[in-house]
Amino acid sequence: MESRFHKELEELKMTILQMAALTERALEKAVHSLLVRDTEVAKEVVRGDQEVNSLELEIDRLCLKLLALEQPMARDLRFIIGTMRIAVDLERIADQAVNIAERTIFLASRPPLRFNPAMQQLGDTAIDMLKSVISAFINESEEQAIDVCQMDDTADELNVKILKDLMDYMLHDTPAIERSVQTIIAARCLERAADQATNIAESVIFIIKGVNIKHHCQRT
Amino acid sequence: MMEKTLKMESKKIDFYYGSFKALQEVSLQFHLNRVTALIGPSGCGKSTYLRCLNRMNDLIPSSRLVGEITLDDMNIYESGVDVVELRRRVGMVFQKPNPFPKTIFENVAFGLRVNGVKDRNVLSEKVEISLRQAALWDEVKDRLQASALGLSGGQQQRLCIARALAVEPEVVLMDEPASALDPIATQKIEELIHELKKNYTIVIVTHNMQQAARVSDTTAFFYMGKLIEVNATENIFTRPKYKQTEDYITGRFG
Numbered sequence: 001m002e003s004r005f006h007k008e009l010e011e012l013k014m015t016i017l018q019m020a021a022l023t024e025r026a027l028e029k030a031v032h033s034l035l036v037r038d039t040e041v042a043k044e045v046v047r048g049d050q051e052v053n054s055l056e057l058e059i060d061r062l063c064l065k066l067l068a069l070e071q072p073m074a075r076d077l078r079f080i081i082g083t084m085r086i087a088v089d090l091e092r093i094a095d096q097a098v099n100i101a102e103r104t105i106f107l108a109s110r111p112p113l114r115f116n117p118a119m120q121q122l123g124d125t126a127i128d129m130l131k132s133v134i135s136a137f138i139n140e141s142e143e144q145a146i147d148v149c150q151m152d153d154t155a156d157e158l159n160v161k162i163l164k165d166l167m168d169y170m171l172h173d174t175p176a177i178e179r180s181v182q183t184i185i186a187a188r189c190l191e192r193a194a195d196q197a198t199n200i201a202e203s204v205i206f207i208i209k210g211v212n213i214k215h216h217c218q219r220t
Numbered sequence: 221m222m223e224k225t226l227k228m229e230s231k232k233i234d235f236y237y238g239s240f241k242a243l244q245e246v247s248l249q250f251h252l253n254r255v256t257a258l259i260g261p262s263g264c265g266k267s268t269y270l271r272c273l274n275r276m277n278d279l280i281p282s283s284r285l286v287g288e289i290t291l292d293d294m295n296i297y298e299s300g301v302d303v304v305e306l307r308r309r310v311g312m313v314f315q316k317p318n319p320f321p322k323t324i325f326e327n328v329a330f331g332l333r334v335n336g337v338k339d340r341n342v343l344s345e346k347v348e349i350s351l352r353q354a355a356l357w358d359e360v361k362d363r364l365q366a367s368a369l370g371l372s373g374g375q376q377q378r379l380c381i382a383r384a385l386a387v388e389p390e391v392v393l394m395d396e397p398a399s400a401l402d403p404i405a406t407q408k409i410e411e412l413i414h415e416l417k418k419n420y421t422i423v424i425v426t427h428n429m430q431q432a433a434r435v436s437d438t439t440a441f442f443y444m445g446k447l448i449e450v451n452a453t454e455n456i457f458t459r460p461k462y463k464q465t466e467d468y469i470t471g472r473f474g
Contacts, residue, residue, distance in 0.1 A: 072470070073458075074459065
């Protein structure tokens with residue numbers, strides 16, 4: 001028997017999935033625009049952020065309503081709390097995409113750097129993590145969520161590598177300092193997006209198991 | 221929280237109505253200063269179990285209990301146990317307020333008189349203490365000689381709690397004590413339970429999940445005569461171990 005309440009939970013799930021799909025698309029477009037210096041796509045990303053923001057508000061509203069009116073318990077309660085957290089992280093990832101797009105608009109108006117940092121790899125890693133964590137959420141897969149947490153190290157390492165490489169590069173090509181700094185900021189945004197995907201993985205595990213693994217907290 | 225002190229315990233009890241086995245191997249412990257909520261769908265055996273704890277089921281012909289229930293170190297089903305004394309030590313409050321058609325004073329004094337207390341001063345003092353404990357004193361102190369039937373439902377239920385407390389029980393059993401009351405009266409009863417646990421061991425049967433979550437320290441889930449899961453209330457309502465518990469408390473049952 002499907003109760004009215006559980007139909008509303010389904011609706012909440014659909015809304016967060018819609019938000020996830022938009023965020024994923026925004027990040028992909030932002031990375032693509034950065035790599036191929038496409039200002040038009042970058043502007044689309046900036047414009048699209050409004051929709052993600054309003055979905056976050058809609059999810060907040062739905063969750064508040066369900067908590068107040070249905071007094072959910074156990075798994076339902078965890079699902080609602082987890083969804084609220086996930087919505088916050090998705091919104092932040094979408095903001096990172098906007099930030100990257102803004103860097104793109106700046107960089108595309110200037111000559112390309114003569115040095116090619118590992119942006120593609122970092123972009124792929126962050127996008128991969130976001131896609132996997134959304135899939136972990138849909139399939140309620142703890143295993144997949146744990147994989148995402150582990151991928152975060154790769155994102156961190158790539159970011160450090162890009163930072164070091166560009167610092168070295170700046171020393172030898174001083175006119176490129178401003179462009180290098182903008183590129184470092186874009187890399188930092190991708191690294192943050194990867195962190196936020198990791199947060200989502202932690203929320204997914206909380207929903208499935210009811211344990212909080214944040215800050216490596218293993219208390220049950 | 222204070223250290224847990226075991227007050228009552230059932231050890232693998234079976235309970236029969238004739239040939240129907242209503243409870244199967246139920247083992248549970250109740251601790252001093254703790255509230256235990258018994259939850260589960262209708263017919264799961266939770267009320268039957270509650271009534272086993274002060275032998276209220278003895279009144280049902282052809283009913284029978286196998287196993288042992290202890291109060292402190294005494295097996296309450298041992299032959300020779302004084303059932304009246306047992307029920308003084310293990311008091312009970314029912315779903316519907318059931319005051320006697322007597323004055324407010326006489327309702328609370330009733331158990332004391334049955335137990336042979338005659339001294340007017342002692343009676344007055346104990347009636348006042350009990351009414352205060354039941355958070356009713358301020359509302360009735362000026363009309364103790366009025367009929368109890370003139371009180372509101374919520375007040376009648378607190379009167380029944382005062383009546384149960386007057387004989388100084390050690391354990392208080394409550395069978396859906398707030399299900400016939402409005403939200404404000406319900407809140408008063410729940411506040412009262414919080415107060416009472418400082419002095420008593422409390423076991424409450426409730427159909428209201430939120431109420432179980434609010435008032436109890438430990439929650440026990442019954443299904444088809446079996447104890448499925450017992451754990452700290454917080455755990456039961458945030459991450460129960462068993463699917464049956466999960467399905468019941470999230471309303472996915474059946």
